[in-house]
Amino acid sequence: MNEFDxxxxxxKEKGFKLTTQRRVILDVIMENKNKHLSSEEIYDLVKRxxxxxxxxxxxxxxxxxxELGLVYKLxxxxxxxxxELYQEDAHQHHHLICLKCGNVIEMExxxxxxxxxxxxxxxxxxxxxxNVKFYGYCSNCRNKV
Amino acid sequence: MNEFDxxxxxxKEKGFKLTTQRRVILDVIMENKNKHLSSEEIYDLVKRxxxxxxxxxxxxxxxxxxELGLVYKLxxxxxxxxxELYQEDAHQHHHLICLKCGNVIEMExxxxxxxxxxxxxxxxxxxxxxNVKFYGYCSNCRNKV
DNA sequence: TGACAATTGAAAATGAATATCATAAACTAT
DNA sequence: ATAGTTTATGATATTCATTTTCAATTGTCA
Numbered sequence: 001m002n003e004f005d006x007x008x009x010x011x012k013e014k015g016f017k018l019t020t021q022r023r024v025i026l027d028v029i030m031e032n033k034n035k036h037l038s039s040e041e042i043y044d045l046v047k048r049x050x051x052x053x054x055x056x057x058x059x060x061x062x063x064x065x066x067e068l069g070l071v072y073k074l075x076x077x078x079x080x081x082x083x084e085l086y087q088e089d090a091h092q093h094h095h096l097i098c099l100k101c102g103n104v105i106e107m108e109x110x111x112x113x114x115x116x117x118x119x120x121x122x123x124x125x126x127x128x129x130x131n132v133k134f135y136g137y138c139s140n141c142r143n144k145v
Numbered sequence: 146m147n148e149f150d151x152x153x154x155x156x157k158e159k160g161f162k163l164t165t166q167r168r169v170i171l172d173v174i175m176e177n178k179n180k181h182l183s184s185e186e187i188y189d190l191v192k193r194x195x196x197x198x199x200x201x202x203x204x205x206x207x208x209x210x211x212e213l214g215l216v217y218k219l220x221x222x223x224x225x226x227x228x229e230l231y232q233e234d235a236h237q238h239h240h241l242i243c244l245k246c247g248n249v250i251e252m253e254x255x256x257x258x259x260x261x262x263x264x265x266x267x268x269x270x271x272x273x274x275x276n277v278k279f280y281g282y283c284s285n286c287r288n289k290v
Numbered sequence: 291t292g293a294c295a296a297t298t299g300a301a302a303a304t305g306a307a308t309a310t311c312a313t314a315a316a317c318t319a320t
Numbered sequence: 321a322t323a324g325t326t327t328a329t330g331a332t333a334t335t336c337a338t339t340t341t342c343a344a345t346t347g348t349c350a
Contacts, residue, residue, distance in 0.1 A: 017296055017347045039337080054299035059338060075222055079307080080337060096270050105268060111260045116279070119252055124284035125241045133276040134261070139269035162316050162327055184306080199330035204307060224338080225306060 003030055003070070003085075010068045024050045025061045029071060029085050036074055036082040036104060076104065076133070098138040105138060148175055148215070148230075155213045169195045170206045174216060174230050181219055181227040181249055221249065221278070243283040250283060 001009075007026055011018050028045045029037070037045070043058040062083055065071040074082040076097060092110035097103075116127050146154075152171055156163050173190045174182070182190070188203040207228055210216040219227040221242060237255035242248075261272050 012348095015296080015348095019297065019347070021298075052299080056300080056339075057298060060297085073222075075220060077218075077220055094264075096264065096268060096272075098270075099273070105270060107264055107268060111263070115256045118256070119239075119241065119279060123241060123250060123252060124287065125243075125250060125279070125281055126287055127241075127279050127281040128244070129280040131276075131278040131280070134264060134270070134272050135274040135276070136270055136272040142269065142271055157317095160317095160327080164316070164328065166329075197330080199332095201308080201331080202329055205328085208307095 007068075007070060010070065014068075016064070021046075021050065021053055021057050022061055022064075024053070025058060026065070026070065029065075029083065033085050033087075034106065036076075036084055038080050038082050040080070042083070075131075094132040094134065096134045096136065096138070098141055099135055100137055100141040103138055103140075107134070152213075152215060155215065159213075161209070166191075166195065166198055166202050167206055167209075169198070170203060171210070171215070174210075174228065178230050178232075179251065181221075181229055183225050183227050185225070187228070220276075239277040239279065241279045241281065241283070243286055244280055245282055245286040248283055248285075252279070 003026060004023065007022065008018055011022070024046050025042065027049070028042055032045070039059055039062055040055075042062065043053070043055050046053050046058060062071065062073075062081075066073050066083070070086055071083045072086045072091070074084060074095070076082060076095070090108075092108070094107045096105040096107055098105070112130060112132070116130070119125055120127060148171060149168065152167065153163055156167070169191050170187065172194070173187055177190070184204055184207055185200075187207065188198070188200050191198055191203060207216065207218075207226075211218050211228070215231055216228045217231045217236070219229060219240070221227060221240075235253070237253070239252045241250040241252055243250070257275060257277070261275070264270055265272060
């Protein structure tokens with residue numbers, strides 16, 4: 001099942017409508033799979049394909065997509081949200097944020113199973129999601145010292 | 146060395162001044178060691194001891210304290226920052242955020258050494274800090290189903 | 291097709307955080 | 321202690337991402 005069928009299905013399930021705007025926004029997100037676009041960046045890209053769109057619609061839609069699990073909200077402490085496509089297979093990854101150049105590098109793999117098990121046991125806390133960021137210096141910036 | 150001496154020393158080191166406001170703000174943070182107060186909450190508490198203080202001073206001071214390493218900035222995706230006292234001994238902990246009641250529970254221990262080593266090796270990325278949050282349901286809310 | 295609810299775009303509103311600027315307070319060397 | 325220099329403060333205005341409002345539009349389903 002492709003992303004559009006998923007969108008259609010999830011919308012229908014909850015009584016939401018499939019609009020052109022929603023289709024175009026998903027389109028843009030899919031074309032930028034690994035890019036962590038901000039709401040404003042998505043708005044700019046969407047406007048090229050659908051100039052009449054309003055900024056509020058983009059914000060509303062991203063929020064909706066997050067609730068539907070189509071998209072994942074990221075926060076890199078810049079005072080704005082970013083989004084990435086939720087990919088079942090590839091979702092287990094962490095972000096490495098370079099304190100010098102600001103680049104965000106992906107670290108594939110989850111690797112938190114043991115820690116999560118420990119938490120579930122010692123705290124009786126049922127984990128459904130996590131958010132892990134590492135701050136430091138990327139290979140590029142390390143070499144430039 | 147207590148926190149006030151630390152403050153004094155770190156300020157002097159960088160040519161900053163030790164003001165009553167800064168002292169009172171640190172005071173409030175220390176009195177609420179494990180509370181994750183927001184800037185506004187700190188402002189309210191500080192005003193009780195020092196009513197003339199301005200909101201901007203609180204924001205400025207928290208930013209300064211973070212730079213000095215006295216305080217740690219937290220982001221629980223509420224659109225506002227929270228702060229906790231930086232405690233050398235007890236700083237290695239993670240936050241468990243309950244999706245139902247919103248409570249934040251502390252999980253002592255770091256337990257990321259292996260993952261960090263792996264990242265440093267495979268990505269040649271020098272880690273200096275990390276930020277780990279787990280989302281799920283706390284023991285209280287699990288029992289209330 | 292028609293009816294009804296959900297959706298949209300434009301503009302205004304919100305709210306946390308930051309910038310501005312004149313006044314005040316802290317530090318330094320005398 | 322004091323004068324002189326610099327940093328800090330408080331009040332206010334401003335910024336900027338995001339949300340709300342509301343009238344007009346558009347999907348969906350019988």
